[in-house]
Amino acid sequence: MKIVAAKKILKANDQLAEENRARLNAAGVFAVNVVGSPGCGKTTLLEALFGNLRGRLRPAVIEGDIAGSVDAGRIDALGVPVVQINTEGACHLDATMIAAAAESFDYAALDLLVIENVGNLVCTAGFDLGEHLRLVVLSVSEGDDKLIKYPAIFQRSHALVISKVDLLPYTNFQIDRAAAGMRRLAPGAAIFRVGALGGEGVAELADWLVEQARAVPRSPECPPWSRKP
Amino acid sequence: MKIVAAKKILKANDQLAEENRARLNAAGVFAVNVVGSPGCGKTTLLEALFGNLRGRLRPAVIEGDIAGSVDAGRIDALGVPVVQINTEGACHLDATMIAAAAESFDYAALDLLVIENVGNLVCTAGFDLGEHLRLVVLSVSEGDDKLIKYPAIFQRSHALVISKVDLLPYTNFQIDRAAAGMRRLAPGAAIFRVGALGGEGVAELADWLVEQARAVPRSPECPPWSRKP
Numbered sequence: 001m002k003i004v005a006a007k008k009i010l011k012a013n014d015q016l017a018e019e020n021r022a023r024l025n026a027a028g029v030f031a032v033n034v035v036g037s038p039g040c041g042k043t044t045l046l047e048a049l050f051g052n053l054r055g056r057l058r059p060a061v062i063e064g065d066i067a068g069s070v071d072a073g074r075i076d077a078l079g080v081p082v083v084q085i086n087t088e089g090a091c092h093l094d095a096t097m098i099a100a101a102a103e104s105f106d107y108a109a110l111d112l113l114v115i116e117n118v119g120n121l122v123c124t125a126g127f128d129l130g131e132h133l134r135l136v137v138l139s140v141s142e143g144d145d146k147l148i149k150y151p152a153i154f155q156r157s158h159a160l161v162i163s164k165v166d167l168l169p170y171t172n173f174q175i176d177r178a179a180a181g182m183r184r185l186a187p188g189a190a191i192f193r194v195g196a197l198g199g200e201g202v203a204e205l206a207d208w209l210v211e212q213a214r215a216v217p218r219s220p221e222c223p224p225w226s227r228k229p
Numbered sequence: 230m231k232i233v234a235a236k237k238i239l240k241a242n243d244q245l246a247e248e249n250r251a252r253l254n255a256a257g258v259f260a261v262n263v264v265g266s267p268g269c270g271k272t273t274l275l276e277a278l279f280g281n282l283r284g285r286l287r288p289a290v291i292e293g294d295i296a297g298s299v300d301a302g303r304i305d306a307l308g309v310p311v312v313q314i315n316t317e318g319a320c321h322l323d324a325t326m327i328a329a330a331a332e333s334f335d336y337a338a339l340d341l342l343v344i345e346n347v348g349n350l351v352c353t354a355g356f357d358l359g360e361h362l363r364l365v366v367l368s369v370s371e372g373d374d375k376l377i378k379y380p381a382i383f384q385r386s387h388a389l390v391i392s393k394v395d396l397l398p399y400t401n402f403q404i405d406r407a408a409a410g411m412r413r414l415a416p417g418a419a420i421f422r423v424g425a426l427g428g429e430g431v432a433e434l435a436d437w438l439v440e441q442a443r444a445v446p447r448s449p450e451c452p453p454w455s456r457k458p
Contacts, residue, residue: 037267038350038379039371066351068377089381091320091351119378121267122295122320122349141370141396142268148297149348150267152318167370167399 013127016095020102020130027107030057030213031115033129035153036137037146038119041163041196043071045137046114048196050078052206057111057213062101064093064118071116081105091123098129112213121146125153133212139164140173147181154182159190161205166195242356245324249331249359256336259286259442260344262358264382265366266375267348270392270425272300274366275343277425279307281435286340286442291330293322293347300345310334320352327358341442350375354382362441368393369402376410383411388419390434395424 024031034042043063050059060081063072072084083101085093098115105113115131117124136157138146141164147154154160160182162175179191190208194201253260263271272292279288289310292301301313312330314322327344334342344360346353365386367375370393376383383389389411391404408420419437423430 037348037371038375039266039368065378067380068374070374070377089351091349118351119266119375120320120349120351122318122347123352139268139370141368141393142266145297145299146267146348148299149294151296164370167396170396170399 010126013095016099017128017130020095020098021132023102023107024113024130024132027110029107029110029113030209030215031113031129031131031133032209033115033117033124033131033134034137035117035121035124035134035157036119036163037121037139037142040119040137040139040142042116042119042137043074044196045161045163045194046116047074047078048194048199048202049206049209050075050080052202053112053210056206056210058109059112059114060105060110062093062098062113062115064097064116066090066118081110087118091118091120092127093117093124093129094127095129112209121150121153125156132215133158135159135161137161137163138178140167140171140175142173143171144173144175144178144181147178147185151185154185154189157186157189159192159208160186162191162193163196165193165200166198239355242324245328246357246359249324249327250361252331252336253342253359253361256339258336258339258342259438259444260342260358260360260362261438262344262346262353262360262363263366264346264350264353264363264386265348265392266350266368266371269348269366269368269371271345271348271366272303273425274390274392274423275345276303276307277423277428277431278435278438279304279309281431282341282439285435285439287338288341288343289334289339291322291327291342291344293326293345295319295347310339316347320347320349321356322346322353322358323356324358341438350379350382354385361444362387364388364390366390366392367407369396369400369404371402372400373402373404373407373410376407376414380414383418384414386415386418388421388437389415391420391422392425394422394429395427 061075063084069084072082075082083104085097134157192205290304292313298313301311304311312333314326363386421434
């Protein structure tokens with residue numbers, strides 16, 4: 001029988017996440033952990049962002065999926081360095097997986113490391129990967145009640161991207177209600193509305209990321225992760 | 230430090246799930262576990278189904294959410310008995326929660342118990358709740374690649390409902406590709422396409438559920454759960 005000590009694992013994860021962050025800081029690489037439901041449009045958002053960021057930030061991506069390499073194939077097609085992690089059943093990425101995957105990259109050739117987490121609005125909330133910024137994506141087709149039902153992930157994010165806004169006319173999603181929910185859960189968080197396929201709002205989000213990335217390396221006394229968003 | 234024995238918990242869950250199922254069988258109540266991503270349209274599907282099933286099956290619902298009672302409120306408004314479980318962080322329902330929640334119902338007044346699981350395409354796959362049938366909902370706005378990325382939950386379901394088909398013209402979702410993926414993962418599973426808001430496909434799914442419910446109580450030697458779908 002396998003004995004799993006839950007608290008010990010989380011403590012080990014946090015420690016390794018700090019080590020990941022220290023390595024990123026030392027190299028001046030800004031890391032973003034992108035979380036959200038399956039199919040909320042994380043990969044399509046990255047495709048749009050990388051187009052806008054060309055010549056401004058040199059990105060690389062770690063793709064997390066239970067199985068398959070659909071997303072990594074899409075990022076690879078853009079000429080962006082990418083590593084696919086197959087979690088084989090695990091419902092979130094953890095700091096150990098990131099440490100292993102990041103070894104594939106030449107940090108000297110990068111400014112931005114984007115980690116696309118497993119599609120999961122619950123379990124990804126609890127695991128610090130060593131990122132500087134956590135960005136939660138919520139598509140309008142999911143409904144604006146998700147902030148009430150899954151508060152932790154919004155509470156622990158530094159920015160909310162309301163995605164697929166081109167579908168707004170065909171849904172009952174209310175931007176105001178979602179934004180109010182986010183302000184309640186994470187008062188300091190930035191809120192963006194993006195239609196990645198049509199390009200709406202992509203420039204605003206890209207500009208904001210460039211600005212955020214300038215702050216790396218941050219002071220180790222106040223790691224961004226420990227800040228309330 | 231808290232020591233958690235993962236296998237022991239799963240074994241205990243399976244045993245309690247069998248007890249739940251035996252109780253349902255004895256009462257002639259058919260139980261369906263509805264799983265899918267956050268915002269895939271599970272509750273809206275139930276609202277549409279209950280309209281169609283009126284006079285045919287007497288339903289009750291267990292709603293699983295991390296927090297809040299949005300969904301339970303919607304079911305209650307239909308006059309359908311409902312219990313809300315707040316998992317307070319847990320990413321799936323388990324058989325213990327179902328056993329506790331089901332105590333609120335008068336089984337003699339029911340034919341159908343619908344369990345709406347926490348929105349999660351990963352963790353809900355591993356937990357038998359004592360249901361007779363597992364139904365996975367995938368909305369067209371999520372993309373047809375979800376079967377490749379999250380195989381386990383589709384593999385372990387007896388039916389796939391492709392939901393929000395009214396959004397098909399505004400997405401790149403291909404029904405054929407999703408159906409082919411489901412046939413590969415779960416060859417015997419039924420596949421439905423439903424637009425719950427407009428009513429498309431609701432009658433077909435309702436009729437099929439009525440037919441499935443007739444088979445309860447099933448033989449304890451061959452619990453439906455152990456059947457490959």
